[in-house]
Amino acid sequence: MIILNGGSSSGKSGIVRCLQAVLPDPWLAFGCDSFVDAMPARMQESDGGITFAADGAVSVGPEFRALEAAWTEGVAAMARAGAKVIIDDVFLGGAASQQRWQKALGGLDVLWVGVRCESEVAAGREIARGDRVRGMAAAQADAVHEGVFYDLEVDTTHTESLLCAQAIATYVG
Amino acid sequence: MIILNGGSSSGKSGIVRCLQAVLPDPWLAFGCDSFVDAMPARMQESDGGITFAADGAVSVGPEFRALEAAWTEGVAAMARAGAKVIIDDVFLGGAASQQRWQKALGGLDVLWVGVRCESEVAAGREIARGDRVRGMAAAQADAVHEGVFYDLEVDTTHTESLLCAQAIATYVG
Amino acid sequence: MIILNGGSSSGKSGIVRCLQAVLPDPWLAFGCDSFVDAMPARMQESDGGITFAADGAVSVGPEFRALEAAWTEGVAAMARAGAKVIIDDVFLGGAASQQRWQKALGGLDVLWVGVRCESEVAAGREIARGDRVRGMAAAQADAVHEGVFYDLEVDTTHTESLLCAQAIATYVG
Amino acid sequence: MIILNGGSSSGKSGIVRCLQAVLPDPWLAFGCDSFVDAMPARMQESDGGITFAADGAVSVGPEFRALEAAWTEGVAAMARAGAKVIIDDVFLGGAASQQRWQKALGGLDVLWVGVRCESEVAAGREIARGDRVRGMAAAQADAVHEGVFYDLEVDTTHTESLLCAQAIATYVG
Numbered sequence: 001m002i003i004l005n006g007g008s009s010s011g012k013s014g015i016v017r018c019l020q021a022v023l024p025d026p027w028l029a030f031g032c033d034s035f036v037d038a039m040p041a042r043m044q045e046s047d048g049g050i051t052f053a054a055d056g057a058v059s060v061g062p063e064f065r066a067l068e069a070a071w072t073e074g075v076a077a078m079a080r081a082g083a084k085v086i087i088d089d090v091f092l093g094g095a096a097s098q099q100r101w102q103k104a105l106g107g108l109d110v111l112w113v114g115v116r117c118e119s120e121v122a123a124g125r126e127i128a129r130g131d132r133v134r135g136m137a138a139a140q141a142d143a144v145h146e147g148v149f150y151d152l153e154v155d156t157t158h159t160e161s162l163l164c165a166q167a168i169a170t171y172v173g
Numbered sequence: 174m175i176i177l178n179g180g181s182s183s184g185k186s187g188i189v190r191c192l193q194a195v196l197p198d199p200w201l202a203f204g205c206d207s208f209v210d211a212m213p214a215r216m217q218e219s220d221g222g223i224t225f226a227a228d229g230a231v232s233v234g235p236e237f238r239a240l241e242a243a244w245t246e247g248v249a250a251m252a253r254a255g256a257k258v259i260i261d262d263v264f265l266g267g268a269a270s271q272q273r274w275q276k277a278l279g280g281l282d283v284l285w286v287g288v289r290c291e292s293e294v295a296a297g298r299e300i301a302r303g304d305r306v307r308g309m310a311a312a313q314a315d316a317v318h319e320g321v322f323y324d325l326e327v328d329t330t331h332t333e334s335l336l337c338a339q340a341i342a343t344y345v346g
Numbered sequence: 347m348i349i350l351n352g353g354s355s356s357g358k359s360g361i362v363r364c365l366q367a368v369l370p371d372p373w374l375a376f377g378c379d380s381f382v383d384a385m386p387a388r389m390q391e392s393d394g395g396i397t398f399a400a401d402g403a404v405s406v407g408p409e410f411r412a413l414e415a416a417w418t419e420g421v422a423a424m425a426r427a428g429a430k431v432i433i434d435d436v437f438l439g440g441a442a443s444q445q446r447w448q449k450a451l452g453g454l455d456v457l458w459v460g461v462r463c464e465s466e467v468a469a470g471r472e473i474a475r476g477d478r479v480r481g482m483a484a485a486q487a488d489a490v491h492e493g494v495f496y497d498l499e500v501d502t503t504h505t506e507s508l509l510c511a512q513a514i515a516t517y518v519g
Numbered sequence: 520m521i522i523l524n525g526g527s528s529s530g531k532s533g534i535v536r537c538l539q540a541v542l543p544d545p546w547l548a549f550g551c552d553s554f555v556d557a558m559p560a561r562m563q564e565s566d567g568g569i570t571f572a573a574d575g576a577v578s579v580g581p582e583f584r585a586l587e588a589a590w591t592e593g594v595a596a597m598a599r600a601g602a603k604v605i606i607d608d609v610f611l612g613g614a615a616s617q618q619r620w621q622k623a624l625g626g627l628d629v630l631w632v633g634v635r636c637e638s639e640v641a642a643g644r645e646i647a648r649g650d651r652v653r654g655m656a657a658a659q660a661d662a663v664h665e666g667v668f669y670d671l672e673v674d675t676t677h678t679e680s681l682l683c684a685q686a687i688a689t690y691v692g
Binding site (some may be wrong): 186187188190191192295297298300301302303331333334335336 | 359360361363364391467470471473474476477506507508509
């Protein structure tokens with residue numbers, strides 16, 4: 001199992017698609033985006049769910065956390081059932097977020113990957129994408145890495161997604 | 174847990190979104206579309222993965238089945254961990270597909286829902302969507318229900334998604 | 347040239363895709379959605395642009411109107427240059443919106459089509475789509491038709507998109 | 520009017536969104552992607568339309584060219600009606616494609632921008648995007664610039680979209 005953590009617009013999704021392309025076995029990819037898509041639309045407007053403030057701040061409530069915990073258990077079960085799984089996540093809680101994953105994944109072999117991108121560059125890519133609330137990239141660029149340990153870190157500021165993926169792939173199998 | 178089975182363009186996704194809107198608790202929704210999105214892109218062009226023929230025929234290979242089995246286990250684990258989960262699937266194998274789910278879900282409380290739509294109407298909606306291979310709707314309309322049992326069947330031919338969802342919701346807790 | 351007018355979630359886009367499928371010549375399709383996509387993202391948050399209130403009300407400002415006028419001229423020019431063009435629009439200003447099109451299209455042969463859908467049904471389909479602000483369908487269902495004349499009206503409440511498209515196609519030489 | 524020409528996955532769309540963000544006036548953005556979306560779906564499977572071969576080769580037929588000519592006239596008319604317009608295109612015909620635009624735009628003030636990206640880097644980004652036929656980036660990287668003249672060239676190989684957009688913006692009155 002591979003878990004990538006990085007701020008919004010740091011380039012995680014591109015790395016995931018490249019990883020799926022370069023790794024010889026088929027890996028399933030899930031992440032915070034697909035998890036949010038699985039929730040009822042109204043959870044994106046409620047205090048118990050997930051809210052995106054106009055300044056890019058993201059906050060999550062107790063209902064979100066409860067569903068996320070079950071989702072995390074499910075992802076762990078997929079891996080235990082033999083699937084190779086790549087997760088891309090945004091550790092809004094830093095080290096606490098990593099501990100939540102560790103608790104669920106107990107016993108599974110995990111490669112922890114930090115995806116870094118300079119705040120200013122990520123903010124520019126957020127504009128270029130055009131589909132994200134402005135400010136998320138800058139707000140998350142450093143905060144999501146606080147207290148988190150990694151087996152490997154990549155930095156997309158000056159390195160292409162494919163090269164980052166190839167670096168990660170050398171650690172796998 | 175709620176499992177909806179129906180052919181392509183029978184209206185499953187619309188019913189799922191309405192169910193998420195009308196059910197008071199937050200339900201997570203997953204399905205064959207999100208599962209296929211989680212696979213490497215190349216699995217959609219390989220014999221071991223999933224192929225969409227020009228006439229609308231869909232076939233899946235051994236690598237697809239292996240990942241699907243692990244994914245099914247993961248979905249079951251989410252439900253066991255307390256999440257309320259809605260699945261929309263296309264039982265390409267009819268009764269055999271249902272048995273795969275039953276085996277993985279052993280012990281969980283499941284509402285089985287058949288989503289019907291007259292073949293000709295589904296084929297028209299396939300054209301109106303514009304993003305699906307032509308012919309899938311007609312090829313799957315009846316075949317996916319062969320030998321499958323349901324707690325409840327809805328028919329979108331003359332009934333709106335919201336009304337179908339409300340009918341299903343009355344069966345839930 | 348064919349211009350379809352109807353409220354949000356009345357089924358215009360589905361009819362357009364079916365029209366493109368059943369009409370023997372290739373027709374280009376444009377509409378208010380593709381026009382809004384062509385504007386800078388910030389126009390969707392500014393008083394001069396277009397705003398979507400939480401209750402489904404849509405309002406447009408002077409900068410939006412200026413760009414829209416130029417866009418309308420461009421669409422007219424495509425038709426004069428020989429392209430067959432289908433437009434789907436939401437006449438937020440009712441008769442005034444139609445007059446804006448008439449002025450730009452002077453001399454061109456236009457088939458005016460009203461796309462009706464009962465307010466309650468459109469509101470249900472808005473939930474089933476899941477990607478629109480709730481309330482737009484109900485707010486627009488009748489208002490957009492006020493004072494507008496048509497060559498032909500279709501009603502998607504009980505009629506499939508493909509059948510509506512076939513009815514429209516019989517009017518097209 | 521600004522016209523950007525570059526191969527697939529060279530970064531045109533990102534630059535366009537950044538241009539729309541940094542330019543003080545609202546600019547409308549159209550391009551080959553939105554034009555292809557406006558065509559009937561069946562044009563993507565027919566010899567008269569546009570075909571994407573498995574090796575990344577793109578070819579267009581007479582019906583595509585006829586619609587494109589009318590579309591080009593329409594874009595010119597939008598600009599003449601006062602809209603500021605950004606076009607991103609792929610000059611599959613090199614100099615001949617530029618001449619088609621010049622003929623339609625006669626008299627309009629155009630800033631011609633070449634968007635370069637090293638073939639290998641563009642091919643990597645094509646994998647990271649995951650939604651394009653593999654091989655288009657490499658096939659088009661150089662060919663689309665043959666015989667084309669520019670007021671300005673940017674290279675996304677080592678320069679972010681936002682910086683490219685800022686460089687272009689300094690040329691705009």
